[in-house]
Amino acid sequence: MRFPHVRRGKAEEPPGIVGVARVDLRTKVLVRRLEPGDIAVIDHADLDRVSADELIACRVAAVVNAAKSVTGRYPNLGPRLLLEAGIPLIDDVGAEVLSRIADGATVRLDKDVLYNARDQVLAKGVLMTEETLDAAMEDANAGVPTQIDSFAANTLEFLRRERDMLTHGIDVPRLTTRMLDKHVLVVVRGYRYREDLRALRPYIREYRPVLLAVDAGADALLEAGYRPHVIIGDMDSVSDEALQVGAELVVHAYPDGRAPGMGRLRGLGLDGVSLPAPGTSEDVALLVADACGASLIAVVGTHWTLEEFLDKGRPGMASTFLTHLRVGSKLVNARGVHQLYQSRISGWALAALMIAAAVTIGVAIAYSPTGPILGNWISATWHTFAYWFTGLFK
Numbered sequence: 001m002r003f004p005h006v007r008r009g010k011a012e013e014p015p016g017i018v019g020v021a022r023v024d025l026r027t028k029v030l031v032r033r034l035e036p037g038d039i040a041v042i043d044h045a046d047l048d049r050v051s052a053d054e055l056i057a058c059r060v061a062a063v064v065n066a067a068k069s070v071t072g073r074y075p076n077l078g079p080r081l082l083l084e085a086g087i088p089l090i091d092d093v094g095a096e097v098l099s100r101i102a103d104g105a106t107v108r109l110d111k112d113v114l115y116n117a118r119d120q121v122l123a124k125g126v127l128m129t130e131e132t133l134d135a136a137m138e139d140a141n142a143g144v145p146t147q148i149d150s151f152a153a154n155t156l157e158f159l160r161r162e163r164d165m166l167t168h169g170i171d172v173p174r175l176t177t178r179m180l181d182k183h184v185l186v187v188v189r190g191y192r193y194r195e196d197l198r199a200l201r202p203y204i205r206e207y208r209p210v211l212l213a214v215d216a217g218a219d220a221l222l223e224a225g226y227r228p229h230v231i232i233g234d235m236d237s238v239s240d241e242a243l244q245v246g247a248e249l250v251v252h253a254y255p256d257g258r259a260p261g262m263g264r265l266r267g268l269g270l271d272g273v274s275l276p277a278p279g280t281s282e283d284v285a286l287l288v289a290d291a292c293g294a295s296l297i298a299v300v301g302t303h304w305t306l307e308e309f310l311d312k313g314r315p316g317m318a319s320t321f322l323t324h325l326r327v328g329s330k331l332v333n334a335r336g337v338h339q340l341y342q343s344r345i346s347g348w349a350l351a352a353l354m355i356a357a358a359v360t361i362g363v364a365i366a367y368s369p370t371g372p373i374l375g376n377w378i379s380a381t382w383h384t385f386a387y388w389f390t391g392l393f394k
Contacts, residue, residue, distance in 0.1 A: 014119070016110030017088070019061045023103045027051040028189075028216065028237045034058035039109060041101055046071050047078030050191050056081065062088040062109050066095045069128065070136040079133055090114065093125035170284070172291045173273040177229045177248055180293035183209035185334075186285050187217035187228070189237075190301030196334045197224040197300055203334075209298065214285045217301065218242035232288060233281040235261030235272075243270060250274075250288070252281040283323040290327045297330045 019039040024030035027044050028051065034040060036059035044051060045067040055063060069079045069091045082089045090112055097114070100122050101107065108115045112127040126132065185204065187193065197220065203209075204226070213221055215233030219242045222228075231238060232250040243249065243265070249272035253259035259274045277284050282302055289297045324331060 016108045017061050018108045021101050021107045037061050046076045049077040052078035052081040056085045064090045068092045072139045075137050075140040089128040090125040093123040097123040170287045172288050181295050183207050183296045184289040184294040185209040186212045186299045188214045188301035189216040189220045193301035232285045252284050298332045300334050
């Protein structure tokens with residue numbers, strides 16, 4: 001849709017970016033609906049790098065954030081990734097924009113102002129630039145010590161409250177998927193999961209591990225060409241398609257037994273089991289694999305570093321740190337595989353080597369005293385095979 005402006009008797013297209021607005025409070029839900037060229041309207045304070053990666057992969061034309069993309073709490077990497085990808089980021093436009101814009105409406109973004117189809121101003125924010133981002137990051141770096149203190153306090157509190165679970169593990173429901181003495185690959189749709197899954201193809205092909213997905217990790221596996229065996233989570237970010245591939249479904253419930261995700265499964269006509277447990281769904285997946293007797297637990301996309309724990313932006317990430325300590329003897333992080341090792345022999349080099357070998361063998365046969373005899377034998381063998389093969393279709 002065009003936004004015509006009349007100037008000197010001519011209809012001219014106004015400046016800026018015109019696109020379809022996609023609106024959602026939750027970025028991880030929104031990315032499932034985005035199409036290339038859309039304008040993503042989000043409400044995401046401290047935009048993390050996982051969400052930014054997803055927005056970039058969707059090839060959005062621009063991002064309009066109702067909240068501050070950098071609050072100063074810690075130096076989050078999401079805004080930097082968007083700027084490096086050349087995606088305009090309009091920051092802190094206010095929560096009212098979410099009610100002013102209908103999902104699917106055509107809008108125009110000109111610098112830091114968002115217009116509707118009638119050229120009325122919908123929102124105005126701050127256009128994020130390298131200079132404004134550098135200033136925000138400088139302030140955010142000063143807040144890191146406070147966040148570390150808070151993280152340490154949350155970790156100790158969780159350790160006191162859930163020491164029995166961390167000591168003895170959790171009681172898992174009965175699953176038909178066998179994990180005893182097998183490798184289990186736990187997949188979270190986190191940072192650089194695509195690269196890690198590509199790097200793990202030889203491992204998956206050779207060891208055939210149990211594929212345990214955490215929520216939208218099931219979609220990550222489908223995207224890579226695999227089918228999950230088990231899906232664990234609160235079922236809020238995984239697609240209907242992934243839920244219906246035949247995997248065993250375990251709904252991570254609140255410690256008091258409430259499991260909102262069960263309602264979604266029933267609505268799809270699917271069966272699942274409820275597993276009440278504290279912590280995150282990522283923690284529960286690791287503890288289930290450990291309790292089911294996995295000999296090795298490889299992880300893709302999980303939270304591993306302090307920066308990632310802070311990036312998640314909630315006190316519950318302390319449980320992930322402690323869960324890693326519990327299953328640490330079995331835990332292998334697959335994140336760096338594609339950086340640690342890449343094959344030095346390309347496909348073209350192998351093809352050239354095979355051609356050179358075939359030419360060498362052909363020359364050896366042609367100039368060898370036994371060449372005519374060997375040539376006749378190859379010819380007879382070929383004709384015998386051709387006669388047998390064509391006979392299959394008669």
